[in-house]
Structures are given as C-alpha cells and as structure tokens.
Amino acid sequence: MIATGKTAPLPMDEISDALSMSDTGFIVHGRYDLETQSGIGTRAGLTEEQKKLFSYFVPVRGMSEQLVDVLEQDKNCTNRRGTSCTGNLLIIGRKGSGKTVLAVDVVKAIQKQRHIKQGKVAIVTGDSLNRKKVGDIIAKLRGGALIIEKAGKLNEKTVARLNKAMEKDTGELLIVLEEQRKPLDRLLTSNREFRRKFTSRLEVPIFINDELVTFGQTYAKENGYRIDEMGILALYSRIDALQREDHAVTVAEVKEIMDEAQEHSQKVSAKKLVKRVFGKSTDDTDRIILSEKDFNI
16 A cells, blocks of 8 residues: 555547647647636536646546536545445546546545645555454545456455445445456445445546647646647647557556656756746746657657
C-alpha cells in the first residue's frame, strides 16, 4: 500500500473540429481555451472546486455527468449503518487510462462531501492484497477508503474475507475496485454477494485525439507550461503516429510525450535561458511556452 496523492496527472470533451484538414495541411481554429472547456463541468453540475479536482477528466465525453451521478449517489446513500455493505465504487477503463488518478480524486471529493478531514486512504493491488491480512487493513483504514488496483487479481479467499469484513463495522469505509472490463466482469460474476456491495460505477472511455491533446494541455498547465499553436499541431502529429488499428493511444503515453517535451524545453542554451528569464519565452501568466521543436525530438 502507498500513500495517495495526485502523483501522475493523468486524462479529456467536446473540442471536435479543433483541427481541420485542407489541401495545405492542418489549420488551427483557436478552440483550445481550457477555461471554456471547464464550462462542460459546470453544465453537468460540478462545483468550481470539483472541476479543478477533476481537471483531467472534465473535458472527456460523458465523464462530468458520470462524476455528478457518483457524488449524488454517495450523498444519498443513507443505509450503510456504519458498514461497507453498499455505496462502494467500480472504476472501469483500459490500461493507462488514468483510473488510479481518477479513483484518488473521487475519494477526495467524497471525503470532502462527507465532511471527513484527513481521511485515511490506501492503494493496493489485488495481487498484493491476496498476501495481506484483510481484516487488519480494514481496521487501520476505518472510515477512510481503500483503492484496489487490478482488482481482477483478487483470489476467491481474499474476496470472501473482504466481503465478510465489509459487513462489519468499518466506519463506512469506501472500497474502490479499479480494473479493465473483462477481468472485473469475471471477478464479479463469480462473486454475486460481493458485487451487490458496489452500487456506483465510472467508465473511462477510449480517448479520441482531441481529448488526448486537451489532456496534454491541462498537464502542461499544471506543470507551469503552455503549448503554443504549432506545438499543439506537433502534439497531434505525435499522437496520430502512435494510433494503430490494434492500439488506441492512452493518456499515459501522452504524459510521456509531455514529459519529454518539458524536459527538452529545459535544455536550453544560456542565451535562450536569458531570454526566458526576461519573459520572451513565457506567456503573460509566466508559464513556459512549449513549441513545435519541443515535440519534434
């Protein structure tokens, strides 16, 4: 188990037509305003604080609506009676889709909603949990949250112990299972009593290129950078080059591209560094600008 936090920013919506093709190549239409994108979350019902918390996921098709539903369901769940018999969460998505970041963010939002200050939270893989004493972990986390990554790796004995522990006094501990669809379906189909305890779900979709680029912009912003228009086109090209019929690009891959671009931008000559200090390579909010050359590496 590890302490949680937003360690890897990760996933995002409706910026279709952000690019168009013509005979002369790509044309930028100027629809890259992240503040405008945040309006999607407002229309769905997220608060300003929640939009900021879920910044990687707000622009993704349908995610704001799902998040609002999950938070409402938790708010309206009044029959836990001190246990974890109901109101627990499933997060479904492909490898590299940002499930763990989403899980941590949802736990933060729910604990805020439940007025829990500094609630205990732990992340553990299903395989690791098989080797631990489930009862002891539940007791230590009482009233907090347990996020189980790769939940499909849980064995029958662990599921049985976890199921039994959830029916006892847990301080209404929140259990989050995250996994890809098929292994999670196998786990829950063979453990129906356990499955009934998970009454909320979030499904992270396969990201389209526009959403991957928006994620890249958000990730850059949170790290003190901004991508200029030519840099955006270069990011599109990098993503497009990775897309294959048998492989959809993930936010984890885009994060790697962004990390490379940011690292490249830092490797500047003394002359360029001086220019940057005097604001010639930063924007009006003093964010460092990532340009085409930072992506063409």
